Amino acid sequence: MAGLTQLLNVARDALAAQSYGLNVTGQNISNASTPGYARRVALLQTQNLGTQSGGGVVAAGLQRVTNDFIERREFQATGTSSAATARDQTLASIEALFNDGGGTGLGSAMSDVFSSFSALAANPNDTTTREKVLAAVGTFSDRANDTANTIAQTKMDLTKQAQDTIDQVNQRAQEIAKLDMQIAQAAMQGDDASDLKDQRTQKILNMSGLINTHTFTDSSGSTVVQVAGTTIVDGQHARTLSLDMNADGSLKLLADQSGGGATEITQYLTGGKLGGIKEVRDKDLFDVSAQLNQFVFDVGTAINTQHAAGVGADGGTGRNLFDLGATSTNAARDVRVSVDVFAHPDRIAAASNVFSVPGGSDNAVLLSKLFESPIAVGNTRTAAQAYGDIVGSIGSTRASSQRDVDTQGAILQQVQNMHQSESGVSLDEEMVNLTKFQNAYQAASKMIGVADQLMQTLLNTVGR
Amino acid sequence: MRITEQMRYDSVSNNLSQLSARQAKAAQESQTGLRVNLPSDDPIAAAELARVRASQGQIGARRGTITAVRGDAELAESSLQQASDLLATAKDLAMQGGNGALAASERAGLARQVKDLKDQLVAVANTQGTTGYLFGGSATQTRPFDNSGAFSGNDDDHVVDIGNSTPTAVNASGSRAFTAAAGGRDVFADLDALYTALNTNDTVGITATLSNLDVSRAQLTNAQAGMGITINKLDASDSVLAAVDQQTSTRKEEIGSADPAKAYATLVQLNNSLQQSATVSKNILDLAAFKQF
Numbered sequence: 001m002a003g004l005t006q007l008l009n010v011a012r013d014a015l016a017a018q019s020y021g022l023n024v025t026g027q028n029i030s031n032a033s034t035p036g037y038a039r040r041v042a043l044l045q046t047q048n049l050g051t052q053s054g055g056g057v058v059a060a061g062l063q064r065v066t067n068d069f070i071e072r073r074e075f076q077a078t079g080t081s082s083a084a085t086a087r088d089q090t091l092a093s094i095e096a097l098f099n100d101g102g103g104t105g106l107g108s109a110m111s112d113v114f115s116s117f118s119a120l121a122a123n124p125n126d127t128t129t130r131e132k133v134l135a136a137v138g139t140f141s142d143r144a145n146d147t148a149n150t151i152a153q154t155k156m157d158l159t160k161q162a163q164d165t166i167d168q169v170n171q172r173a174q175e176i177a178k179l180d181m182q183i184a185q186a187a188m189q190g191d192d193a194s195d196l197k198d199q200r201t202q203k204i205l206n207m208s209g210l211i212n213t214h215t216f217t218d219s220s221g222s223t224v225v226q227v228a229g230t231t232i233v234d235g236q237h238a239r240t241l242s243l244d245m246n247a248d249g250s251l252k253l254l255a256d257q258s259g260g261g262a263t264e265i266t267q268y269l270t271g272g273k274l275g276g277i278k279e280v281r282d283k284d285l286f287d288v289s290a291q292l293n294q295f296v297f298d299v300g301t302a303i304n305t306q307h308a309a310g311v312g313a314d315g316g317t318g319r320n321l322f323d324l325g326a327t328s329t330n331a332a333r334d335v336r337v338s339v340d341v342f343a344h345p346d347r348i349a350a351a352s353n354v355f356s357v358p359g360g361s362d363n364a365v366l367l368s369k370l371f372e373s374p375i376a377v378g379n380t381r382t383a384a385q386a387y388g389d390i391v392g393s394i395g396s397t398r399a400s401s402q403r404d405v406d407t408q409g410a411i412l413q414q415v416q417n418m419h420q421s422e423s424g425v426s427l428d429e430e431m432v433n434l435t436k437f438q439n440a441y442q443a444a445s446k447m448i449g450v451a452d453q454l455m456q457t458l459l460n461t462v463g464r
Numbered sequence: 465m466r467i468t469e470q471m472r473y474d475s476v477s478n479n480l481s482q483l484s485a486r487q488a489k490a491a492q493e494s495q496t497g498l499r500v501n502l503p504s505d506d507p508i509a510a511a512e513l514a515r516v517r518a519s520q521g522q523i524g525a526r527r528g529t530i531t532a533v534r535g536d537a538e539l540a541e542s543s544l545q546q547a548s549d550l551l552a553t554a555k556d557l558a559m560q561g562g563n564g565a566l567a568a569s570e571r572a573g574l575a576r577q578v579k580d581l582k583d584q585l586v587a588v589a590n591t592q593g594t595t596g597y598l599f600g601g602s603a604t605q606t607r608p609f610d611n612s613g614a615f616s617g618n619d620d621d622h623v624v625d626i627g628n629s630t631p632t633a634v635n636a637s638g639s640r641a642f643t644a645a646a647g648g649r650d651v652f653a654d655l656d657a658l659y660t661a662l663n664t665n666d667t668v669g670i671t672a673t674l675s676n677l678d679v680s681r682a683q684l685t686n687a688q689a690g691m692g693i694t695i696n697k698l699d700a701s702d703s704v705l706a707a708v709d710q711q712t713s714t715r716k717e718e719i720g721s722a723d724p725a726k727a728y729a730t731l732v733q734l735n736n737s738l739q740q741s742a743t744v745s746k747n748i749l750d751l752a753a754f755k756q757f
Contacts (some may be wrong), residue, residue: 105638108521124595125595197580356618359600359620369631388514388515392514
């Protein structure tokens with residue numbers, strides 16, 4: 001039969017257990033805004049004395065409330081959203097290059113070239129008019145160069161960003177492996193590793209923003225982290241990723257092998273900031289560059305052909321107006337005012353034959369008429385149509401990218417809500433818990449007081 | 465579903481952020497009056513705008529061409545009118561010279577006047593405009609007629625692009641107006657013939673020049689009429705281009721401009737929404753139950 005001493009013991013254990021509950025609640029409240037923190041639940045259970053019920057309570061530890069399924073969804077959604085954002089940020093800057101609203105872009109420069117031919121036909125012997133043709137041709141070349149160089153510079157910046165991102169992935173992998181080791185040690189020592197697990201989850205989440213990341217628990221209970229379809233952290237071991245470049249200038253992602261050498265994993269790179277960089281750099285910018293180069297090459301070639309057929313005021317013929325390569329490769333970057341005519345306005349071929357110099361204007365008219373001729377995209381589109389096609393294509397790509405950012409952001413928000421709902425701290429709940437443990441603690445204190453009174457009563461009676 | 469404070473903060477933050485973005489976009493539309501500020505705002509419209517802007521540039525260039533050449537065309541027309549008037553004066557002198565009562569010395573005086581008329585006609589035929597000599601064909605920098613009236617120019621057209629399917633000639637042919645190159649009459653030779661007849665007191669010869677002077681004058685009048693037609697063609701093309709320019713501007717407005725009333729209404733609506741959202745957000749954040757403990 002339990003005596004007063006037992007009552008005191010029960011009250012003592014209750015004080016300890018409720019105090020533990022208060023501590024856990026305080027921990028939750030303190031970390032309500034800590035990124036990666038998963039709420040804890042104090043595990044209280046009745047205390048047994050052998051096979052007998054002791055009537056007391058004991059704090060059996062705490063539970064870190066998580067859901068592996070939701071966490072994996074969050075890693076995936078974070079990666080997809082980060083990829084969309086990284087891609088969209090670059091596309092926004094590229095889109096601005098083709099925004100001709102101010103009348104200072106490549107489209108306006110192209111239009112000015114044809115307009116200058118029209119003015120040349122009106123006054124073929126006027127030096128100022130001829131200089132304006134050269135100026136228009138120069139401006140078109142400059143705009144094409146600027147646009148191509150900005151795209152090239154953007155690609156270089158993205159390469160640097162990709163390298164920085166890979167460095168961060170490698171650093172996170174090392175940190176995760178180290179945390180895994182610390183968690184294993186804590187488990188062996190019977191310590192609570194919740195804080196370390198929070199940190200590990202946060203590191204993995206951070207990594208999933210950098211590259212598409214997947215995790216699972218292997219048969220030994222270790223967390224395996226895979227990025228781009230490749231295991232990068234397996235327990236306490238971390239692999240290293242590196243960056244290389246293919247012959248065509250596209251990025252190549254490599255994972256080192258334990259026996260030396262590296263395996264290419266580019267094809268499995270689908271998400272995270274690195275995935276977005278790869279897509280915008282090697283696909284979107286590649287497409288834009290190809291369209292731009294083709295446009296400049298087509299327009300420049302058509303004008304060159306017609307110009308070469310004409311005769312300058314000096315009687316010379318067969319001259320180009322633009323210096324262009326033989327193919328469209330890098331045409332936008334390399335196009336220049338031809339050395340044949342540079343600083344020589346008299347060499348602009350306004351006339352079609354030497355006998356009509358200097359007042360002949362028929363070749364200038366033919367140059368002007370190229371504006372409405374299908375000279376681009378395999379002679380199927382006019383210059384203005386081809387430029388409009390580029391603008392429309394870039395606009396569509398950016399609009400699609402913006403929708404992607406919105407969609408993936410909404411999905412991520414939904415998953416984050418699920419995660420918060422499962423693992424986040426509710427201050428309302430914690431206030432209730434605080435009151436619950438506080439009341440229980442006060443009641444246990446009261447039990448001690450009651451036991452003490454009873455003890456005093458007993459001692460007074462026996463001692464009389 | 466458990467609702468945590470972080471969810472409330474995220475929700476408030478996201479909603480305000482989205483509303484702010486929409487409000488900023490509406491404010492931009494309202495301020496600029498443009499619906500398409502970037503290609504991604506409406507890619508199809510942006511592509512068409514790029515084409516329309518280029519077309520409008522070309523229309524502007526062609527109208528500029530018309531303005532540039534119209535002055536010379538008018539000068540050529542008035543020069544041909546002057547030339548025609550000079551021939552009319554020459555015919556008057558020929559008729560006076562044909563009067564049998566006139567003395568030889570008086571006919572010699574008329575001959576000197578004819579000589580002056582020819583000099584004036586040579587000067588008219590060598591009129592220069594902004595592009596050079598107007599009646600020399602493509603030889604715009606060389607005096608096409610010497611003092612005797614011999615032609616050294618060519619019959620090339622000065623063509624320009626004013627939007628027609630074929631290039632438009634905007635000059636008058638000096639060889640066709642003043643010389644016999646195209647089967648017409650040599651105007652200067654006819655004046656020379658009159659001068660000689662007057663100077664040699666040849667009344668039969670004087671009378672014989674009358675019909676030739678009529679034909680020469682008609683030749684100049686025809687050339688003048690041709691320039692008139694050219695000027696009309698330039699004016700007609702300019703009118704067409706002005707109309708197309710107007711249509712293009714309207715089209716550009718339709719494609720890229722924002723409806724001011726709608727843009728402003730949207731802006732006001734979003735301003736109100738943003739204010740309401742801020743108020744509601746404050747209430748949501750204030751309503752946390754733990755604050756009541």
